[in-house]
Amino acid sequence: MAQTHDAPDGGIRGxxxxxxxxxxxQAALRQLAEGGPQALSINAxxxxxxxxxxxxYRYFASRDDLLTELVVDAYHxxxxxxxxxxxxxxxxxxxxxxxxxxxxYRDWANAEPHRYRLLFTAPLPGYDAQSDxxxxxxxxxxxxxxxVLTDLEPENSKRDVNPLDDQLDRWxxxxxxxxxxxxxxxxxxxxxxxxxxxxxxxxxxxxxSMGLDPELLFDAEVxxxxxxxx
Amino acid sequence: MAQTHDAPDGGIRGxxxxxxxxxxxQAALRQLAEGGPQALSINAxxxxxxxxxxxxYRYFASRDDLLTELVVDAYHxxxxxxxxxxxxxxxxxxxxxxxxxxxxYRDWANAEPHRYRLLFTAPLPGYDAQSDxxxxxxxxxxxxxxxVLTDLEPENSKRDVNPLDDQLDRWxxxxxxxxxxxxxxxxxxxxxxxxxxxxxxxxxxxxxSMGLDPELLFDAEVxxxxxxxx
DNA sequence: TCCCTGTTGTTAGATGCTCTAACGAGAGCT
DNA sequence: AGCTCTCGTTAGAGCATCTAACAACAGGGA
Numbered sequence: 001m002a003q004t005h006d007a008p009d010g011g012i013r014g015x016x017x018x019x020x021x022x023x024x025x026q027a028a029l030r031q032l033a034e035g036g037p038q039a040l041s042i043n044a045x046x047x048x049x050x051x052x053x054x055x056x057y058r059y060f061a062s063r064d065d066l067l068t069e070l071v072v073d074a075y076h077x078x079x080x081x082x083x084x085x086x087x088x089x090x091x092x093x094x095x096x097x098x099x100x101x102x103x104x105y106r107d108w109a110n111a112e113p114h115r116y117r118l119l120f121t122a123p124l125p126g127y128d129a130q131s132d133x134x135x136x137x138x139x140x141x142x143x144x145x146x147x148v149l150t151d152l153e154p155e156n157s158k159r160d161v162n163p164l165d166d167q168l169d170r171w172x173x174x175x176x177x178x179x180x181x182x183x184x185x186x187x188x189x190x191x192x193x194x195x196x197x198x199x200x201x202x203x204x205x206x207x208x209s210m211g212l213d214p215e216l217l218f219d220a221e222v223x224x225x226x227x228x229x230x
Numbered sequence: 231m232a233q234t235h236d237a238p239d240g241g242i243r244g245x246x247x248x249x250x251x252x253x254x255x256q257a258a259l260r261q262l263a264e265g266g267p268q269a270l271s272i273n274a275x276x277x278x279x280x281x282x283x284x285x286x287y288r289y290f291a292s293r294d295d296l297l298t299e300l301v302v303d304a305y306h307x308x309x310x311x312x313x314x315x316x317x318x319x320x321x322x323x324x325x326x327x328x329x330x331x332x333x334x335y336r337d338w339a340n341a342e343p344h345r346y347r348l349l350f351t352a353p354l355p356g357y358d359a360q361s362d363x364x365x366x367x368x369x370x371x372x373x374x375x376x377x378v379l380t381d382l383e384p385e386n387s388k389r390d391v392n393p394l395d396d397q398l399d400r401w402x403x404x405x406x407x408x409x410x411x412x413x414x415x416x417x418x419x420x421x422x423x424x425x426x427x428x429x430x431x432x433x434x435x436x437x438x439s440m441g442l443d444p445e446l447l448f449d450a451e452v453x454x455x456x457x458x459x460x
Numbered sequence: 461t462c463c464c465t466g467t468t469g470t471t472a473g474a475t476g477c478t479c480t481a482a483c484g485a486g487a488g489c490t
Numbered sequence: 491a492g493c494t495c496t497c498g499t500t501a502g503a504g505c506a507t508c509t510a511a512c513a514a515c516a517g518g519g520a
Contacts, residue, residue: 013467013517038268043506054508055469063507120434121351135439164446171440189442190428190451197427198420204350209365210401212419216394221420228454243488243496273477284479285498293478 079140094151113203309370343433
């Protein structure tokens with residue numbers, strides 16, 4: 001066998017392996033935070049860990065492999081943050097719970113903009129977003145959003161059969177999101193898109209350079225989302 | 231004088247200079263289209279133009295300088311496309327004119343996703359979005375959007391004095407966008423954000439990996455934008 | 461307990477990149 | 491017609507990813 005790169009076997013060997021992998025990822029995140037994805041250097045990580053460059057290739061197949069790992073972790077962390085915020089607001093009214101969800105989304109992106117960028121931007125060369133690992137990783141976050149939106153409009157079964165319905169239905173089924181009416185799925189995707197639009201512009205500094213307070217803009221948009229026309 | 235890097239003086243020298251700069255940028259766009267920003271290599275461009283690597287440093291101060299140039303060009307091209315589409319739809323009703331605007335926005339992003347990414351993502355290391363050149367470059371596109379929205383709701387002077395109004399006012403004044411009511415400015419920014427949200431997710435392949443037709447999602451969002459609740 | 465084997469880390473090197481420096485050669489401008 | 495400025499060249503420093511070959515060591519079965 002040439003190299004494994006994963007699969008800890010529970011033994012002492014595997015434990016050590018997981019530990020090193022974790023330390024590498026932490027160092028990688030530090031480097032990512034200052035200087036973006038292109039500042040992430042295998043050599044520099046090795047130096048930071050007191051080890052020589054090529055040693056890390058025992059743990060990650062390539063630089064891109066390491067980045068992909070970070071993406072998966074980021075998805076998971078984001079989903080965890082969203083679930084925690086939603087859970088904290090579980091006694092509040094559905095609109096306020098949605099505000100909590102949206103706020104947590106924005107807060108997470110602002111706290112770690114480099115990781116947020118990693119999620120929704122494609123810094124990798126032959127990066128394909130339909131990779132199974134990434135699809136699975138993003139599922140958690142979508143589930144939280146769907147829950148919050150379900151509470152928001154319990155029985156909004158507006159039935160304008162458009163061609164999207166079939167696609168939305170197939171999508172929710174393929175993700176094991178049982179029993180999602182197409183209208184809710186559409187609402188979730190549009191909501192996600194709107195939150196992402198504002199947040200992504202904010203973390204790139206577009207609003208700061210306009211002299212606008214991103215939080216106020218965000219509040220305005222969340223209010224708009226909460227009071228749709230139909 | 232060490233190096234100039236720009237300022238063609240109209241003479242033969244300057245003409246040649248501009249020509250070479252243009253050819254370099256074209257080659258850069260080709261490389262950008264396949265492999266993203268990190269595939270853009272000064273050396274490779276030189277090879278493509280039948281010239282040795284460091285020669286290009288006579289024309290661009292650095293790789294980042296070249297990228298910034300591409301960003302400015304892209305802003306201008308996008309604004310031109312938006313203005314052209316709007317102008318083509320000038321005899322249609324304001325809602326249809328807005329649809330034309332939004333469609334042109336999406337079409338441009340899909341036609342050249344790498345350039346769109348260049349605009350709203352920060353692939354550069356010490357990249358600052360408040361650079362004067364970029365602010366100026368984005369102004370054109372915003373003007374077109376403001377025009378379309380103005381026709382859409384001629385006298386929607388809803389006056390809920392919120393703290394954003396001051397900021398929005400200062401922003402429009404600082405950009406020489408004379409006489410923009412804050413409510414319109416807010417509407418423009420939110421609209422931009424929504425379009426960007428969908429388009430950016432689309433060009434990263436997020437909808438394709440969901441089995442959803444981006445155009446239908448886009449139509450749904452444009453319809454929602456056209457019929458606000460208030 | 462001892463040895464085999466797989467894992468780990470090391471250096472050397474191939475290849476590519478950006479960018480600087482020093483040096484010719486030629487064409488524009490006066 | 492000659493001065494000068496600009497252009498393109500090579501050489502090289504420095505850093506990157508990643509492969510290859512080699513040394514050392516510790517885990518686990520005999």
